[in-house]
Amino acid sequence: MLEYLATVGTLTGIFAIAAAGLNITLGYAGVFSAAQAVFVGIGAYVTALLGPQVGGSLIICAVAAAGCSVAVAMVLALTSLRVSDEYFMVASLAFQIMVSTVFTGWYSVTKGTDGISGIPYPRLLGTELSTPETQSRLIWVVAALVVALTAVLRRGSVGRLFLAIREDPVATQTLGRSPTLGKYVAIVLGAAVSSLGGVLYAFYIGFINSAAFDYSLSIQLTAIVIVGGIGWSLGPVVGSAIVVAAVPLISLLDLPSTTVGPLEQLIYGALIIAAVGVRGYIPSAVVLRERWAARAGGARPWRRAHGPVVKP
Amino acid sequence: MSLEINGVRAAFGGLVALDDVSLTAEPGAVTALIGPNGAGKTTLFNVISGLVPPERGSARLDGTELIGRSARQVARLGVARSFQELRLFGGVSVQEQTMFAAERSVLTRSRESRARATEILDRLGLSAARRSLAADLGYGQQKAVSIARMLAMNGRAWLLDEQAAGLAPREYELFCEVVAEAKDRGLIILLIEHNLRLVKDLADVVVFLDRGRELVTGTAHEVFSNELVRSLYFGERD
Ligand SMILES: Nc1ncnc2c1ncn2[C@@H]1O[C@H](COP(=O)(O)OP(=O)(O)OP(=O)(O)O)[C@@H](O)[C@H]1O
Ligand SMILES: [Mg+2]
Numbered sequence: 001m002l003e004y005l006a007t008v009g010t011l012t013g014i015f016a017i018a019a020a021g022l023n024i025t026l027g028y029a030g031v032f033s034a035a036q037a038v039f040v041g042i043g044a045y046v047t048a049l050l051g052p053q054v055g056g057s058l059i060i061c062a063v064a065a066a067g068c069s070v071a072v073a074m075v076l077a078l079t080s081l082r083v084s085d086e087y088f089m090v091a092s093l094a095f096q097i098m099v100s101t102v103f104t105g106w107y108s109v110t111k112g113t114d115g116i117s118g119i120p121y122p123r124l125l126g127t128e129l130s131t132p133e134t135q136s137r138l139i140w141v142v143a144a145l146v147v148a149l150t151a152v153l154r155r156g157s158v159g160r161l162f163l164a165i166r167e168d169p170v171a172t173q174t175l176g177r178s179p180t181l182g183k184y185v186a187i188v189l190g191a192a193v194s195s196l197g198g199v200l201y202a203f204y205i206g207f208i209n210s211a212a213f214d215y216s217l218s219i220q221l222t223a224i225v226i227v228g229g230i231g232w233s234l235g236p237v238v239g240s241a242i243v244v245a246a247v248p249l250i251s252l253l254d255l256p257s258t259t260v261g262p263l264e265q266l267i268y269g270a271l272i273i274a275a276v277g278v279r280g281y282i283p284s285a286v287v288l289r290e291r292w293a294a295r296a297g298g299a300r301p302w303r304r305a306h307g308p309v310v311k312p
Numbered sequence: 313m314s315l316e317i318n319g320v321r322a323a324f325g326g327l328v329a330l331d332d333v334s335l336t337a338e339p340g341a342v343t344a345l346i347g348p349n350g351a352g353k354t355t356l357f358n359v360i361s362g363l364v365p366p367e368r369g370s371a372r373l374d375g376t377e378l379i380g381r382s383a384r385q386v387a388r389l390g391v392a393r394s395f396q397e398l399r400l401f402g403g404v405s406v407q408e409q410t411m412f413a414a415e416r417s418v419l420t421r422s423r424e425s426r427a428r429a430t431e432i433l434d435r436l437g438l439s440a441a442r443r444s445l446a447a448d449l450g451y452g453q454q455k456a457v458s459i460a461r462m463l464a465m466n467g468r469a470w471l472l473d474e475q476a477a478g479l480a481p482r483e484y485e486l487f488c489e490v491v492a493e494a495k496d497r498g499l500i501i502l503l504i505e506h507n508l509r510l511v512k513d514l515a516d517v518v519v520f521l522d523r524g525r526e527l528v529t530g531t532a533h534e535v536f537s538n539e540l541v542r543s544l545y546f547g548e549r550d
Contacts, residue, residue: 157422160404160412167401174361174395175413175465176387231403 010136013143018197019224019236025190027231030166035096039069039191041213043198048116056120066192073191103210115209122203151233223268320369329355331524340498344515351521362386390468402447413464452483469500
């Protein structure tokens with residue numbers, strides 16, 4: 001039981017890192033990407049394939065994973081950012097499905113659903129992290145660093161650009177800045193961070209297969225970001241604690257094992273809808289407050305008609 | 313050194329919103345655009361700022377053609393505009409959005425943009441509200457934030473779309489002061505107003521637009537006493 005809890009605790013950290021990437025893309029910049037699992041998958045596959053060649057070097061795997069996912073994210077951004085926001089969501093979902101198909105179908109490399117096992121223990125600064133405890137510590141240190149870095153990013157000039165784009169792309173343009181470039185950067189940065197989650201996942205579990213990185217992971221990451229509080233740097237940790245640690249507790253209920261999986265998906269969906277419903281719409285963390293303000297001050301003031309013309 | 317609009321025509325489907333509009337806004341002067349609802353005033357601002365492509369015509373800022381450029385490029389050439397519906401970043405603090413407006417790229421040092429924002433917010437009486445989200449502010453303060461962003465942009469030309477409407481007397485006074493200061497600094501100021509007392513007080517040149525046509529141009533006195541303006545805008549018959 002204790003071991004089970006430790007595993008869940010570590011997975012919470014891994015998913016928090018993966019979701020922190022989506023929090024940059026979706027939470028800060030308001031770009032609704034449904035393809036985030038792709039980048040987690042790339043991180044995991046790079047680790048599974050490259051890890052044994054480089055003696056499990058964490059740094060090499062992380063850099064290579066980030067590089068590959070940045071390249072793939074550029075493809076996604078280049079091909080899909082031309083369209084409007086709604087279409088981007090659809091295009092990114094299509095992208096997710098395409099890449100999932102590659103993960104499953106490119107058997108000679110990925111071993112499809114059979115998966116790749118024998119991933120070595122990670123090695124950092126010459127030390128092999130061969131116990132779950134040391135890896136767990138590593139994962140939470142990385143999670144803390146990622147949260148801190150995203151918080152710094154949020155408070156700096158890049159964060160201000162992302163938020164401006166999320167709030168009003170037209171005003172962003174008339175203030176002399178480019179929403180497209182900002183979205184591009186948000187997608188690429190988000191992909192790099194999420195791939196780190198994939199690297200740590202592959203090292204920790206020691207085995208990966210294509211089923212782990214399909215669209216349902218994208219949904220799960222979206223649920224984590226939204227439930228945790230969109231655009232809040234600690235949100236992915238809170239969301240992951242709820243989605244990854246709390247929801248699977250339903251397996252302790254006396255349910256037939258075949259219903260547990262679908263039931264979890266249902267709960268994620270319900271959580272997203274509930275969180276979105278509370279906030280009014282997705283891309284803003286503060287709509288709740290905004291609504292309170294609007295209620296307090298009557299209708300939105302700028303929606304009212306012109307005041308009377310004052311004659312000279 | 314001026315903003316010259318020449319023969320601008322813009323249409324939405326069959327609706328001609330601007331029909332051969334020409335005007336010149338000089339630096340260090342306030343040019344007011346007046347006219348009934350739907351006259352095309354906001355559309356002219358949208359054309360100048362690169363949000364609505366006109367069918368033809370030109371808009372030159374100090375000789376540089378603005379038509380055909382993106383909204384972002386026009387802004388970077390020094391055209392700062394406000395919106396009738398404000399378009400503030402509701403979920404962003406007053407200080408942060410003012411800082412954002414002061415930054416030309418993500419490489420701008422935060423210390424510089426923060427210092428500039430602080431100075432501007434002080435001037436506009438927004439210091440106490442600097443940490444508030446724009447959406448949480450009252451209407452008058454939201455309008456002040458819109459001005460704060462324009463000041464932060466440090467542009468050469470201002471396009472103000474009904475910025476004084478709905479202000480309390482003290483806010484109104486502050487607005488007039490800020491416009492007067494901008495005028496003293498030699499900015500090109502084009503403003504849309506329904507409040508004709510403000511137009512009379514502030515404007516050096518008044519342009520009357522009606523159904524997309526620029527009908528009368530002159531001083532406030534000349535335009536307000538014009539027969540056509542009186543019948544079309546004030547609804548007077550004599
Ligand atoms: N994006 C658009 N699409 C279609 N029609 C538009 C658009 N923008 C403006 N119009 C139309 O163009 C005409 C001029 O509108 P505009 O907003 O420029 O008027 P205005 O002079 O600013 O009026 P107001 O004093 O009410 O703000 C109106 O008939 C309006 O309905
Ligand atoms: Mg208007």
